[in-house]
Ligand SMILES: Nc1nc2c(c(=O)[nH]1)N[C@H]1C(S)=C(S)[C@@H](COP(=O)(O)O)O[C@H]1N2
């Protein structure tokens with residue numbers, strides 16, 4: 001293919017000065033500016049590569065300025081902002097070529113830590129403020145504004161490279177970076193551990209390679225999907241892609257070194273060092289791809305000739321060209337050769353295109369069938385699909401209609417799996433007829449060199465045994481403005497060498513990934529000013545704008561096959577604004593400033609106020625009927641409960657908040673309130689019982705005992721050996737801890753809070769507490785993402801502190817035959833206890849309390865219905881069966897298994913309506929029977945329906961209590 005001029009960069013424009021003038025010797029001797037992210041002031045920049053831009057991009061004066069700073073910094077190097085290179089940098093940096101027949105990396109501009117990151121675990125990561133944050137402040141998920149990204153040309157600077165971080169960035173200091181190690185294990189004859197020092201040693205020198213790769217997040221262009229229907233992903237615009245020159249060792253070479261078993265091995269797993277709620281980030285690719293030079297997989301330590309920036313995997317990452325970015329694992333710690341795909345949570349529940357029929361709700365229902373769908377390898381994304389976007393005209397750009405004037409349409413395109421984009425088509429009549437665009441492939445410029453090495457790596461792409469295309473390309477088409485003036489929109493589509501062409505219609509799926517339908521730009525005509533105005537489909541993140549939003553707001557159906565536009569003769573559709581799911585907890589009409597004094601005046605049981613995200617709420621209405629009981633509201637009085645609230649409440653609870661919003665805490669008051677309690681507030685003389693309703697108190701993890709394949713008992717020691725927990729029967733405690741700690745992750749932790757009922761007796765002076773915890777990987781969207789806490793607990797090293805607070809809960813078993821529900825006493829003779837899975841724990845606590853009294857003292861009868869899938873899932877089985885055996889007159893215990901093995905003698909099937917009809921039946925006319933329920937959401941909803949719903953068993957709502 002002929003190489004035409006790229007939009008922003010041509011081969012002859014390789015810049016003459018490196019970003020940092022990398023000349024090792026000079027560095028060491030002169031102490032010239034060092035790392036790209038430590039610099040406060042620009043040193044040397046080069047903007048040679050932006051001289052062929054359209055008039056709408058950066059002005060010449062900016063260029064001039066930078067040229068000046070270039071010369072000034074050369075002539076008068078100031079010493080304060082120049083720290084010497086670390087050994088790590090010295091070891092990695094290579095001489096920067098001054099010119100080349102292929103694009104060289106443009107200079108990054110200096111960056112520093114931004115104030116807004118200081119309060120996050122990423123407070124050590126310097127970043128460019130131009131990047132658009134897609135998921136609030138943290139975690140860091142960003143894309144560049146589209147035009148500057150494109151204008152930078154073929155290679156993207158660090159400043160504008162998109163970032164996709166699932167969690168905090170692992171902090172790796174220069175001093176530790178060379179000894180950073182990773183393992184290659186699994187199906188291989190000689191598993192190895194390699195350090196970064198090893199990789200850059202002379203032993204491997206000849207094998208090192210450098211080549212450009214475009215990384216693309218599978219979510220690129222997802223905002224468009226989210227406009228059609230909210231997916232389970234955040235809103236990427238069309239700049240979720242970036243290109244760098246990467247240097248490293250071929251993955252296949254390293255696998256061979258470890259003696260890969262290519263007969264048994266089928267997959268290669270990667271694991272990163274970022275400790276996330278569901279474990280370390282990890283994924284896998286096919287072994288055959290890993291061994292194929294045409295696939296170009298590498299383990300990389302240099303990005304555009306610089307050590308990896310922390311956001312991009314410092315010090316070591318995987319680069320998988322031609323596939324979605326999600327496979328290119330950062331902060332690489334582990335490679336495993338296996339006969340099966342990765343079972344990492346992020347491999348299963350991320351980066352998939354599920355069938356379009358599956359709704360977000362359904363996808364998170366956690367049923368066995370749904371888990372099977374998630375795990376279906378056929379739905380995992382590997383190769384990128386063919387995609388393209390329009391950059392010029394830009395969103396909201398205007399062009400004056402003039403006779404004879406032309407306009408150059410420009411944009412980018414890419415394809416997957418090393419395939420090349422071979423065709424670009426543009427239509428001005430919604431796809432009836434097409435025009436052919438020009439394509440330029442700057443990547444080809446790297447193929448012409450046969451000898452060259454750059455940054456210590458062999459460059460030549462063809463010599464590496466491949467001719468695949470791993471990078472984006474640029475398309476363009478010059479049209480008379482009058483032609484654009486007679487059109488109502490521009491649609492574009494790319495085709496790849498397998499003749500796969502972008503589809504007109506969107507394939508919507510629950511994660512909103514791989515969106516690649518025709519990119520459409522609407523043309524508006526303003527006859528008054530004789531101008532055209534262009535409108536892109538969307539703007540990234542929550543930024544307003546774009547025709548999709550506009551069409552939707554005016555009642556158009558984006559899925560009608562015509563981008564929601566009304567066809568001639570079609571009746572206008574009634575406007576039904578779709579409910580937007582951005583949850584506001586405040587009341588917009590409230591405009592009252594509240595001081596700390598005023599807040600503290602509501603530290604009472606009668607009119608408690610509390611603070612959430614700096615806003616003040618009146619909790620009085622929740623004293624009755626709050627699922628956590630009145631105590632949970634009273635305990636929150638005059639406190640900032642943001643963390644706890646957000647950790648344990650559903651979206652639904654959040655939508656209930658605006659009516660109770662009373663005002664905003666003044667900034668000074670908020671600062672005072674959120675300053676940590678003085679240490680003296682933790683009692684120095686241990687109290688007889690441990691729990692405190694308003695204070696988080698530390699206990700120490702002393703043992704973990706495995707009781708089944710996925711269940712453990714976690715024991716914690718309290719403050720002294722004769723202290724009791726102080727948890728009344730029927731109540732729970734809150735557990736607070738931080739995200740999984742790890743040796744190679746110094747990032748600040750994330751706080752997780754959950755309610756648990758211990759299985760140890762909370763009234764005994766035993767000095768400890770035992771929690772029975774089933775460790776599970778929840779499906780996304782399942783109840784409270786329960787796995788977050790269980791994973792964190794599981795990862796917790798012995799002797800770690802964990803904080804407890806409580807008691808909390810609306811139910812109390814006060815004394816034999818006497819309960820309290822939301823502070824109202826109730827006499828009981830019978831309890832129906834329905835639970836599933838770990839829902840047994842609060843039930844077990846009450847049961848044990850009743851049975852610890854002789855039948856003469858507490859004759860309360862208990863019907864226990866425990867539902868599980870298989871026998872191994874039944875928690876506390878032995879203890880339960882023993883109690884039931886000893887106290888036949890008081891307990892009737894029924895285990896139900898929905899998927900029993902053939903040997904199971906007990907009840908089979910789900911706990912359903914006929915079952916409850918026959919074993920529980922209707923309500924107790926004397927109203928001395930209560931139904932206590934604890935289990936997953938689905939079970940609780942079902943019980944509510946069956947017991948108290950219309951046509952149900954006829955129970956009063958007040959007699960059925962959900963824990
Ligand atoms: N360890 C780790 N690797 C990771 C991720 C992550 O969160 N943790 N995100 C992945 C995803 S989804 C993408 S798109 C790319 C983004 O790479 P970048 O942030 O360097 O652009 O990294 C991938 N590798």
Ligand SMILES: [Mo]
Pocket residue numbers: 164216217218219324325326
């Ligand atoms: Mo991604």
